[in-house]
Amino acid sequence: MQSINWDDLRYCLAVVREGSVSAASRKLDVNHTTVSRRISALETELRAKLFDRSTTGWLLTPFGEGILRAVEAMDEDVNAIRRQATADAQDLRGRIRVTAPDTCIQRLLLPGLKDFAVRYPEIEIELIASDTVFNLAVHEADIAFRATDDPPPNVLGTRVGTFAVAVYGTPELIAQHRSDPDSVGAITWTGGVMPEWLPRCFPRMKVRYFVNSLAISHDLARGGMGFALLPCGLGDTAPELARVPVDPGEAGRGFWVLSHIDLRTTARLRIFRDFMLEAIAPHLPLIEGRRPEAWRDPLYAVHIPR
Numbered sequence: 001m002q003s004i005n006w007d008d009l010r011y012c013l014a015v016v017r018e019g020s021v022s023a024a025s026r027k028l029d030v031n032h033t034t035v036s037r038r039i040s041a042l043e044t045e046l047r048a049k050l051f052d053r054s055t056t057g058w059l060l061t062p063f064g065e066g067i068l069r070a071v072e073a074m075d076e077d078v079n080a081i082r083r084q085a086t087a088d089a090q091d092l093r094g095r096i097r098v099t100a101p102d103t104c105i106q107r108l109l110l111p112g113l114k115d116f117a118v119r120y121p122e123i124e125i126e127l128i129a130s131d132t133v134f135n136l137a138v139h140e141a142d143i144a145f146r147a148t149d150d151p152p153p154n155v156l157g158t159r160v161g162t163f164a165v166a167v168y169g170t171p172e173l174i175a176q177h178r179s180d181p182d183s184v185g186a187i188t189w190t191g192g193v194m195p196e197w198l199p200r201c202f203p204r205m206k207v208r209y210f211v212n213s214l215a216i217s218h219d220l221a222r223g224g225m226g227f228a229l230l231p232c233g234l235g236d237t238a239p240e241l242a243r244v245p246v247d248p249g250e251a252g253r254g255f256w257v258l259s260h261i262d263l264r265t266t267a268r269l270r271i272f273r274d275f276m277l278e279a280i281a282p283h284l285p286l287i288e289g290r291r292p293e294a295w296r297d298p299l300y301a302v303h304i305p306r
Contacts, residue, residue, distance in 0.1 A: 008042035009071045011035050012050055016068060020057055092268050093122035100145035102129035103214050107233055108287070109145070112279025116272065123268050142260075142269055147253040155258045158273070160280060163252040164289025167197060167244040168235040170224040174244055177227075187211060187220050187228040197229050197248035232289035255287060 014024035015035065025032035043050050050064035060068065100109060105127060113125060128141060151157045169177070169184075177184040185208030188195050198205060208226050211217045214234070221228040222240045229248055235241050257273055285291045 005042070005045075008038050008045075009074065011038040012042060012064075013068075013071050013075055015039065015051070015058060016060065092120055092271065094268060095124040095126055096143065096268060096272055097126045097128060097141045098143050098145070098272075099128040099130055099141040101131050101147070101214065103218070103231075103234060104145050104147075105129055107237070108280055108283055109276065112276050115279065116275050119275070120268070120271070123272070125272075143273060144256075144258045146256050146258060148256055149254050151256055151258055154261055156261045158257045158277065160255040160257060160277065161284045161287050163255050163287060164232040165229055165248060165250055165252045166232055166235060166289065167201060167227055167246055167248050168221050168230050168238075168241040169227040169244050170222070170240055171242050173224050173227070174242060177244075181205070185209070185226045187217050187226040189217075195229065196250055197246075200249045201244075201246040202227070231287075232291075233283070233287045236286060236289070236291055252289075 011024065011028065011034075014027055015021055018024045018027050021032050021035050025035045028035065039050060048063045049061050050067070051058040052061055098109075113127075116123075117125070147163050173184055181202075181204060184205065186198050186202065186205050187209045188198065188207050188211075190210045190212045198207070205227070209217075209220055211220065214230075217228045218230055218234050218238070220226060221230065221235075222238050224240075227244055229250065230241075231252065235243065257277060259269060259273065280287075
């Protein structure tokens with residue numbers, strides 16, 4: 001038996017983690033036939049089947065389950081080597097992969113990112129606008145800004161504050177609701193689950209718009225198209241919006257800055273994290289809902305796009 005190709009094992013692991021050959025091929029950025037061919041080659045080399053193929057998907061064989069633990073341990077060792085190489089790079093140059101929701105980048109990070117680039121011109125910033133939970137352990141991102149109450153294990157986390165939320169609408173729509181409640185609808189998330197605030201505050205109100213984007217929900221509310229539950233950092237900076245005087249009964253989630261614990265000694269990541277925490281600090285009253293008239297402040301008129 002020749003030496004086993006680690007890349008072949010990596011393809012096998014991707015199929016297990018992603019749930020299908022197609023999903024694994026997208027994750028690895030290769031054609032799905034490449035994934036299938038590499039796994040078949042590995043099975044030939046091992047003289048054993050790793051997967052049972054069927055029209056409903058690929059399932060691990062008992063042999064495949066047996067070696068999966070060893071492959072996962074090897075994968076963690078490889079990633080640990082990568083993290084250590086990054087951690088040992090103390091020069092203030094190179095790339096930092098930063099992930100955050102798009103509205104967080106637009107509303108909170110942009111001013112600090114601009115100042116950071118001036119201060120540290122040799123450091124490149126790759127921005128990944130996403131709400132997806134990135135795996136920091138496999139270097140999908142170096143630093144993540146996330147709204148969560150349950151940070152993943154094996155990360156270095158700093159809780160910045162709490163995202164306060166409130167129900168918003170245009171003043172005209174709020175007045176319309178007082179005179180004709182049935183003429184006003186709600187804006188909420190897709191998925192079919194009734195949000196807590198709607199039956200609590202407006203038992204008779206119908207949902208008019210289902211969305212999967214916070215930015216779209218914000219724009220619809222600004223356009224007078226319904227009431228929406230929004231983070232106060234969005235709603236309070238829009239001059240078109242006012243808080244609807246109701247208690248939504250929903251506590252906002254924590255706002256965290258996360259990075260893998262193995263990267264805590266990497267100079268450029270540590271400096272970036274500390275720099276951005278300092279840059280975000282003046283915005284905490286807005287994030288936590290303590291600035292209901294924030295849109296009148298020139299600070300936000302300049303730095304926060306409407």
